[in-house]
Amino acid sequence: MTSSGHNFSQRDGPNDSPPTLVTISNRIADLEDEQKDLRDELEDLRGEFQNLFRTVGHKQDDTAIVQYHDTAGTESSLSGNMVRGVKDRVLDGPSATQVTTHLNPKPAQSLNNDTSTNGADCNRMFIPPHLRKSNGSASANEATNQNIPAQTEPPVQKPIKAPDVVSSGKGPWMPLAVTNMPSLSADIKSKIPPPKEMVSFSLDFLLNEFGGEMWSPGLMFVPPVPPSPCLLKNRTYYTLSATHEPYLPQAPGENGAKLTAFFNKNPNEFYDMDSQTSFDEVPLFVCQAPWAAQENPSNKSRYIYMGHYSQTRWSDKLDYDRMVEHVPLAVKQYWARELAAAGRPEWVTEALRDHFFPKPVYEGDLPVPIVEGSVAAEEQEKQDKRVKNHVDNYIKELAAWKKDAEMRTRLIKEDSILQAFDSADADDPPALRLWWEYLQCVSWDTQFYSAIVQLQSRNRSYDPK
Known part of the structure; x- marks a missing residue:
């Protein structure tokens, strides 16, 4: 997820006016096309x-x-x-x-x-x-790099085709951490309705009834400001599609995992909330679930309550083998579109910038505590001046980095994201890997399910079309 740096041509004429923003934008576009042709x-x-x-x-x-x-x-x-x-x-x-x-x-x-x-x-x-x-x-x-142009954007190449069917000899493949999670008791699972009897929910109903905003991919959060009552314990709920998340729970009450490229701040920390973490006992709603469409095809495009889930394990990053062998190409293309979208959230843009254009590291002198009488006053003054100069230079370096990195981040394209998925970990620009967010089912709340079924039934506009 990066963009390429371009060398703008300078006009030498003393009477020429500075180039306009439109002219610079056109030059950037032309240079970008030329660079892509050269890479091809x-x-x-x-x-x-x-x-x-x-x-x-x-x-x-x-x-x-x-x-x-x-x-x-x-x-x-x-x-x-x-x-x-x-x-x-x-x-x-x-x-x-x-x-x-x-x-x-x-x-x-x-x-x-x-x-x-x-x-x-x-x-x-x-x-x-x-x-x-x-x-x-x-x-x-020894391979020479003299004929390979320096690149600040992942080169646009055809990505390695990942398998469309992710499976093992004994059924669908799941991350090891998911298979090691404890299952719900048979008593709780016996209360889950079969596919034919399971009531599905309209996305409009969920958004209108619970409210909230998209805090991170698939996670909805109901802000506490302005103060308002919330039907959800931790003010969070998941709305996910099995089309783009192949490792979600295969059925209500089962464990699974979702994918993500970057992490937003914890909403509890952002709003300084004292309540439980927003990732414990969160209701999960899934659409396009094969389980839901077994005997009721109308449920496929609607959301099924899968249970309440907690993230009981910290996330793990997928390696290159997992990215190629267990992440379908369509899923990687989906993430490339989302990450390269012009309307992406600001926190995603910042995450892209920091990943592909890391902030420069301060390598100057640091102030050292001086014991009284250990050094002369003149030496102390020289040291303080040297530290101040290094800090001032670093501040200028940060300002230049931010301006350049933000411009390059705005030019990131889908092809660059796909190429970053297939790059080696030691490449420069760095490769991009997805992360697992593990979802352990901790309950299937019959009272919660019955309540939202009743609420939806009051408005016929939410019925399946």
């Missing part, structure tokens, strides 16, 4: 090189001509010599430097006309990791 060309080039490596072992005619495109977009031909060179390199033949001579028979000349080594160094071929020699030297295995 770079990916095409990488793909063609990899295809060449995969197919060269099967070529019987070493004199075949292989077409490729260089980084400038001009089409050239790789002769049979190049094919043989790459084939020898893959089969532990000539070194990488020898291979690159087939690509560049005339090395680039340096400023001092020395062509002995600069040509090979500047034009060393990038060898994919899976095709490098296991016993190759550092110079043979």
Whole structure:
């Protein structure tokens, strides 16, 4: 989730007026499109090189001509010599430097006309990791980054397709922490109506009856200001869709988990409330639940009361394997749209900014307690002045960082989010991972269920259409 930094062209004419905001915006858009095109060309080039490596072992005619495109977009031909060179390199033949001579028979000349080594160094071929020699030297295995432009935005690439069906040999897969949670007693579960008898609820009814605002993805919170009565114990409730949350409870009374990219502040801390935490015994309502539509299809688009849930375990971050193997592509695309949306909440924008453009760290001197008489007054004055200068410089650095980071954050696109999902943890810009929010069912309140069923029945406009 980042945006790219652009170099604005400067006009040299002494009489030219400063560029307007519209002009700058148009330049940013044009530069962004050009950068995307360059990244696409770079990916095409990488793909063609990899295809060449995969197919060269099967070529019987070493004199075949292989077409490729260089980084400038001009089409050239790789002769049979190049094919043989790459084939020898893959089969532990000539070194990488020898291979690159087939690509560049005339090395680039340096400023001092020395062509002995600069040509090979500047034009060393990038060898994919899976095709490098296991016993190759550092110079043979080293990949150069000279032809890869510096990026402040995750490069737009086609994301790795995640499985559409998330399952294991024994049924739907669930996080280990969920499978280890205790279940409700059989006595409580026996009071839960079957799908055919379960009453579903309209979203309008829930919002009108409970009120509140979207505090974090799927979590509604009823602010205590202005003071007003609330039907909910902790002033919170969940409204979630199984379409975008594949690990929600499979049926009322069961345990599950939801996904999130970032965390908002705890509403209790924000409003300085003394009541219980807002994540204990929270009613959960789920729409698009397969369980609800088993015998009553009209319930699928409406919300089912699944029970009261508590977050009894701190969240865990998904690793790369979990993101690829257990998060469907449609779910990642949903999160990319939400995070890149222009109307996202301000706290989400700040979280994106801090994740992709971290705040600079203060590395200057710190004030040190001085014991009276341990240092001279002049030395103390110098130290205080040095600390003040470092702090002043850091404040200026923070101001510049904030201005630049906020501009880049506004330019974040869906493709950047998707690419960040598939990036390595050590990449720069950093990868983005989702988090588990574990949901343990602590009760299925029959009195609460009966009360809201009765309230909804008073208004026929909430009936299923």
